[in-house]
Structures are given as C-alpha cells and as structure tokens.
Amino acid sequence: MNTAPIQQGKAASGVLVFHSRTSRFALVGGIAATIQLALMSALIALDVPAWNAEVTAFALSAQANFLLSSRFTWADRGDPSVRRWLAFMLTVTMSAIMNFAVFEVARDMTPVLVASALGILAGSCLNFVVGDRAVFRRPASEAVTGMEPARSRSH
Numbered sequence: 001m002n003t004a005p006i007q008q009g010k011a012a013s014g015v016l017v018f019h020s021r022t023s024r025f026a027l028v029g030g031i032a033a034t035i036q037l038a039l040m041s042a043l044i045a046l047d048v049p050a051w052n053a054e055v056t057a058f059a060l061s062a063q064a065n066f067l068l069s070s071r072f073t074w075a076d077r078g079d080p081s082v083r084r085w086l087a088f089m090l091t092v093t094m095s096a097i098m099n100f101a102v103f104e105v106a107r108d109m110t111p112v113l114v115a116s117a118l119g120i121l122a123g124s125c126l127n128f129v130v131g132d133r134a135v136f137r138r139p140a141s142e143a144v145t146g147m148e149p150a151r152s153r154s155h
Contacts, residue, residue, distance in 0.1 A: 021073060025128050028068040033120045036061035040116055050112050054103055057116075062092045074136035087135040094130070095123030 036057045043053035066088045070080035078084075099119035106115035 021132070022128070024073040025069075025131075028065060028073050029120075029124055029127070031068060032061045032065035033117065035064050036120065037113055037116060041113060044112065050107065054100070054112075054116055054119075058096060058099065062089070065092075069131065069136070074131065077136045077138060084135055088131070091127060091130045091135055095126045098126060099123040 039057035039060055040053045043056060044050065048056070066080070066085055069088070070084065099122055101119075102122040103115045103119035106118045109115075110118070
C-alpha cells in the first residue's frame with residue numbers, strides 16, 4: 001500500500017518534503033543530543049573534567065549524527081561519501097564554536113547538562129541550513145526546480 005501523501009502540485013509537495021525533512025532532522029538531532037548528553041553524564045561520573053567530557057561527547061555524537069543524517073534525514077540525496085563526511089565535520093566544527101561558547105556561558109548559571117543541551121540547541125539551526133544547502137545538497141538535476149521528488153513507501 002502506498003502511504004505517500006497525495007501531491008497537489010509542486011509547491012505542495014515541496015512543503016511536504018520540507019516538513020518531513022525538518023521532522024527527520026529534529027529526530028536525528030534528538031538522538032545525537034541524547035547520545036552526547038549520555039556520554040557526557042557518564043564521563044562526568046568518571047570524574048572527567050566538564051570541558052573534556054563536553055568535547056569528547058560532542059565529537060563522538062557527531063559521528064552518529066552523520067550516519068543517521070546520511071541514511072535518514074537526507075537519504076534521498078545519495079549515499080554517504082568521504083567528501084560528505086569531511087563537509088559534515090567542517091560544519092560540525094563551525095557549530096561547535098557556537099555550541100561551546102553557549103556551554104561556557106551557561107555552565108556558570110545552570111547545571112552542566114543543561115548548559116550542554118543549550119549549546120546543542122544553539123548549533124542546530126546552523127547544522128540544518130548548511131546540511132541542506134551544502135553537505136547534502138540536491139543533485140544538479142533537481143536544483144533547477146528546487147523541488148525534490150516525493151518518496152513513496154510500500155508496506
């Protein structure tokens with residue numbers, strides 16, 4: 001049975017794809033954030049200093065984020081590649097600056113896990129825009145219309 005939404009023109013399908021992608025991005029981001037916070041919590045429990053725990057947890061969760069983003073959020077835009085991984089890691093590095101700055105400011109006012117969560121949230125918008133427009137950009141054949149083909153799923 002086809003569970004794809006009924007398309008009513010390119011504009012409607014573009015909106016559906018956008019909402020679907022942002023939902024997948026949010027889900028993947030939530031999973032990556034959970035991984036980061038769990039790792040950070042475990043490292044802090046092992047008496048690892050907060051900054052070391054934050055950086056380590058961030059770096060490890062970024063790898064899971066790339067795999068999930070490649071296979072779920074932007075799966076319709078091709079398979080993961082070394083070029084995409086490098087571009088993703090560059091994006092993560094840029095968002096890390098924002099993430100760590102927010103963490104540094106917030107950790108003096110909130111518990112470290114809350115500060116870490118605030119840092120994650122701060123980098124999310126940058127990650128989505130750069131991921132969508134550069135890291136996982138549409139193939140050139142789809143870039144002309146700005147529309148992505150709707151994916152149908154059979155069950």
